[in-house]
Amino acid sequence: MATQAMQAPMELTISPRLAKNIRRNVKERIIELILMLAALTAVATTFAIVGVLLYESVSFFKTVSVVEFFTATEWTPLFEDAHYGIMPLVSGTLTTSAIALAVAVPIGTITAIFLSEFASHKARETVKPILELLVGVPTVVFGYFALFFVTPLLQSVYPELPSFNMLSAGIVMGVMIIPYIASLSEDAMRAVPMSMREGSYAMGATRFQTAIKVVAPAATSGIVAAYILAVSRAVGETMVVAVAAGQQPTLTFNPLEGAATITAYIVQVAMGDLPHGSIGYQSIFAAGLVLMVMTLSFNIIGHWIRKKYREHY
Amino acid sequence: MANINTAIKAEARDLNFFYSNGARALKGISMPLYENKITALIGPSGCGKSTFLRCFNRMHDLYPGNKYEGQIVMYPDNTNVLDAGVDPIEVRMRISMVFQKPNPFPKSIYENVAYGLRVRGENNKRIMDDKVEEALKGAALWNEVKDRLHDLAFNLSGGQQQRLCIARALATDPEIMLFDEPTSALDPIATANIEELMVELRSKLTILVVTHNMQQAARVSDYTAYMYLGELIEYDDTDRIFTNPGRKETEDYITGKFG
Ligand SMILES: Nc1ncnc2c1ncn2[C@@H]1O[C@H](COP(=O)(O)OP(=O)(O)O)[C@@H](O)[C@H]1O
Ligand SMILES: [Mg+2]
Numbered sequence: 001m002a003t004q005a006m007q008a009p010m011e012l013t014i015s016p017r018l019a020k021n022i023r024r025n026v027k028e029r030i031i032e033l034i035l036m037l038a039a040l041t042a043v044a045t046t047f048a049i050v051g052v053l054l055y056e057s058v059s060f061f062k063t064v065s066v067v068e069f070f071t072a073t074e075w076t077p078l079f080e081d082a083h084y085g086i087m088p089l090v091s092g093t094l095t096t097s098a099i100a101l102a103v104a105v106p107i108g109t110i111t112a113i114f115l116s117e118f119a120s121h122k123a124r125e126t127v128k129p130i131l132e133l134l135v136g137v138p139t140v141v142f143g144y145f146a147l148f149f150v151t152p153l154l155q156s157v158y159p160e161l162p163s164f165n166m167l168s169a170g171i172v173m174g175v176m177i178i179p180y181i182a183s184l185s186e187d188a189m190r191a192v193p194m195s196m197r198e199g200s201y202a203m204g205a206t207r208f209q210t211a212i213k214v215v216a217p218a219a220t221s222g223i224v225a226a227y228i229l230a231v232s233r234a235v236g237e238t239m240v241v242a243v244a245a246g247q248q249p250t251l252t253f254n255p256l257e258g259a260a261t262i263t264a265y266i267v268q269v270a271m272g273d274l275p276h277g278s279i280g281y282q283s284i285f286a287a288g289l290v291l292m293v294m295t296l297s298f299n300i301i302g303h304w305i306r307k308k309y310r311e312h313y
Numbered sequence: 314m315a316n317i318n319t320a321i322k323a324e325a326r327d328l329n330f331f332y333s334n335g336a337r338a339l340k341g342i343s344m345p346l347y348e349n350k351i352t353a354l355i356g357p358s359g360c361g362k363s364t365f366l367r368c369f370n371r372m373h374d375l376y377p378g379n380k381y382e383g384q385i386v387m388y389p390d391n392t393n394v395l396d397a398g399v400d401p402i403e404v405r406m407r408i409s410m411v412f413q414k415p416n417p418f419p420k421s422i423y424e425n426v427a428y429g430l431r432v433r434g435e436n437n438k439r440i441m442d443d444k445v446e447e448a449l450k451g452a453a454l455w456n457e458v459k460d461r462l463h464d465l466a467f468n469l470s471g472g473q474q475q476r477l478c479i480a481r482a483l484a485t486d487p488e489i490m491l492f493d494e495p496t497s498a499l500d501p502i503a504t505a506n507i508e509e510l511m512v513e514l515r516s517k518l519t520i521l522v523v524t525h526n527m528q529q530a531a532r533v534s535d536y537t538a539y540m541y542l543g544e545l546i547e548y549d550d551t552d553r554i555f556t557n558p559g560r561k562e563t564e565d566y567i568t569g570k571f572g
Contacts, residue, residue, distance in 0.1 A: 193416075195412060195414060195416045196416055196418065196419075197375075198372065198375065198412065198416070199412065199416040199417075199418065199478070199481075200418065200428070201372070201375055201405065202370060202372065202405055202409065202410040202412075202482075203405065203409065203428055203429040203432060203481065203482070203485070204402050204403075204405040204406040204429060204432055204433065204485070205402075205428075205432040206402065206432070209432050213418075213428070213431075213432075214418050214419070217418070217419045217420065218418070218419045220419075
């Protein structure tokens, strides 16, 4: 309506009612603009991060060939005899994350099923705050918990285990992300309409059968979303692995060895005082770029799975 | 009044029901369900029709604090299904239910129908295939879905979904089938299909159907019960209820003077 008025030939006068509309329109536009700017802040920050990552990485790849980056089996950018193979960091990241997920996915999902389908109102109101408390614990605390408690515990079973190892770091990281999986999966399962549960009970199903065969499948998309968030958390987690898995880049998938992850390397280098523009400085951006691509691919896979299993009720 | 040559399949005896908030939703209801007959429950919204229906398969057990008083006796074994010593799961194995809104599971058409068999521990593929086909035929859905048994059930239309829910309930050979306003979410053609189906199913089992639609009660049922405010006002042959009701309240409701 307003656009029509603005497009109208100049000689036509605008009636007072239309003029008022325009003023209101302007006000609306300004509000819209403010809202959009707020939203843009987040988007702009993301773009800025990606921009810096790309910019510094480009300088990095002027010195180091992409082929070497992906095929060399050593990562020693700060040594005299420098090697630039990212794979040792990737293997450390993937191994610790896989262990974490192996711990967190089953325990988190079972916890969610228990909370959503079996726990009384009172039990749920007791357990949920405790889980949320776990989320609030600083990750460095988990790191030292792994190093000084879990590792000695594992060593009492397997004495050859080195002090820095990926198993301990992975397990503790898994414990750390249980609340994410449990809480989000529980939300997804509780969102399944009661009518669907009633349909199952009316067929003579038990509570357990109803939870496993009807409620969990109905909540698949939300549960997958929880897993994906957990993967991103695990891959991006820094302190636990930096403290407990060691900072020695090693190309290995053996959980009983120590290794550095991408994040552990970044924090290690960032804490030192490398001159800007040096190859060591640029290497953390190249590593960061790889980390971002990994997280992004997990998110895309998750998005795709969620779309496939979108709820139909 | 009722035809004494027909066997009684189940019978409510002085049934009271209390929701967890203490509200007494059913007040001393006694009435029979005749075997291989359709009994309709009518009455204004909120009068307790669903509450009564859901006593038969102990659905109220799912929510803590609900309380039954009185009996629902099943024949020929004389079991009081409300007895605390009776396992509600056993009751639901004998009495199945179709809901107001179609509520298929997030599974394939085949797995929806097979669900009741699976929870009963049946795993033989041959038996399962036969039962699924038989149930889908019984629910007049077989021809429409036989080529896509492994499609997701949500892809069916509303009327098809409701027939799928009937097939699901049929697959386990129940003795009694409960319908809670099974057509209220459906278009007229789908409604006519379901009504026709209920009449066909009568030869196999005993039906109790809640309906908000009096024409539907008149069309499909053999017996009709009129409820009001948790009480059973009148129970009789459907013909009698609709042509010559014994109680003034029933007549007012049926003629639309009230409700
Ligand atoms: N879960 C519940 N808790 C307490 N009261 C309920 C509950 N469900 C239904 N009621 C009450 O019980 C009465 C009967 O409800 P319902 O059986 O659903 O009626 P109808 O199916 O005839 O419409 C109504 O007054 C309703 O408000
Ligand atoms: Mg109702």
